[in-house]
Amino acid sequence: MLTINEIKEYFKLENSSPNKDLGQNFLIDHDAILKIIDSLDLKKEDKLLEVGPGLGSLTDDLVGKTIDFSAVEYDTKFVKFLNNSYEGKNIKIIHSNILKFKDIYQNKVIGNLPYYITTDIIEYLLLNFESIKLAVFMMQEECFERITALKGKDFNSINVFLKYLFNIEKVLKVNKTSFYPVPSVNSIVIKLTKKEEKNIGFAQILYKIARILFQNRRKTIFNNLNTLLKNKENTLKVLKDTNLEPNLRAEQLKLEDFENITNVLLKLQVFKL
Numbered sequence: 001m002l003t004i005n006e007i008k009e010y011f012k013l014e015n016s017s018p019n020k021d022l023g024q025n026f027l028i029d030h031d032a033i034l035k036i037i038d039s040l041d042l043k044k045e046d047k048l049l050e051v052g053p054g055l056g057s058l059t060d061d062l063v064g065k066t067i068d069f070s071a072v073e074y075d076t077k078f079v080k081f082l083n084n085s086y087e088g089k090n091i092k093i094i095h096s097n098i099l100k101f102k103d104i105y106q107n108k109v110i111g112n113l114p115y116y117i118t119t120d121i122i123e124y125l126l127l128n129f130e131s132i133k134l135a136v137f138m139m140q141e142e143c144f145e146r147i148t149a150l151k152g153k154d155f156n157s158i159n160v161f162l163k164y165l166f167n168i169e170k171v172l173k174v175n176k177t178s179f180y181p182v183p184s185v186n187s188i189v190i191k192l193t194k195k196e197e198k199n200i201g202f203a204q205i206l207y208k209i210a211r212i213l214f215q216n217r218r219k220t221i222f223n224n225l226n227t228l229l230k231n232k233e234n235t236l237k238v239l240k241d242t243n244l245e246p247n248l249r250a251e252q253l254k255l256e257d258f259e260n261i262t263n264v265l266l267k268l269q270v271f272k273l
Contacts, residue, residue: 023114029178051111222246
């Protein structure tokens with residue numbers, strides 16, 4: 001972990017400065033770092049992926065803990081810094097946009113996620129790569145509240161997917177003063193542990209159906225679902241079979257309601273596992 005002075009010196013040498021728009025706030029609280037890493041429950045045989053290591057705040061204490069460790073970084077100057085810092089160490093530094101990176105086989109993932117693409121990264125990784133069994137992400141507090149909401153205006157399709165497939169645990173709150181530069185809000189570290197009894201294929205279809213039901217929040221679940229089925233009688237039958245009133249809105253549903261709709265649509269072979 002670099003100190004504030006070392007971070008300042010680095011950017012001075014680079015004739016640059018941290019880009020707040022890209023979420024370049026560097027964690028400088030080593031106690032918080034150790035708690036975050038501890039929540040990964042790392043074993044030597046684990047295969048670990050770090051998203052956006054930046055200047056290595058977490059990376060320093062992760063190197064050597066697993067047999068397989070990769071870090072995906074988008075910023076060219078940080079890639080150069082990381083390659084120099086960890087030359088000869090058991091880590092693979094990959095210069096790529098995580099949202100376009102496809103060579104993901106790791107069972108655990110960790111990252112301090114930029115605010116503006118937090119949800120995009122979570123959706124991309126957890127929807128598309130079945131190998132991931134445990135994820136630890138740091139995000140701004142308001143983002144945590146949004147993606148864990150189970151009712152109201154923040155309740156959405158990604159919330160349905162996460163709640164179905166993962167056990168969600170709030171690990172710790174990290175004060176904004178634990179970063180340099182100091183951001184405007186505090187951060188939350190969240191731990192997502194996959195429920196082994198749940199089916200990823202079902203979860204992916206559940207997510208697709210939830211997106212349809214949430215696609216126009218002002219419309220009823222009947223209207224949104226009918227955009228898929230394109231048959232009012234069939235749409236009414238699906239809702240009757242799931243004991244749901246047609247005039248409800250998606251944000252009024254419970255997780256089990258989304259599961260029930262998914263099961264009915266699977267039986268009707270609208271979707272296939």
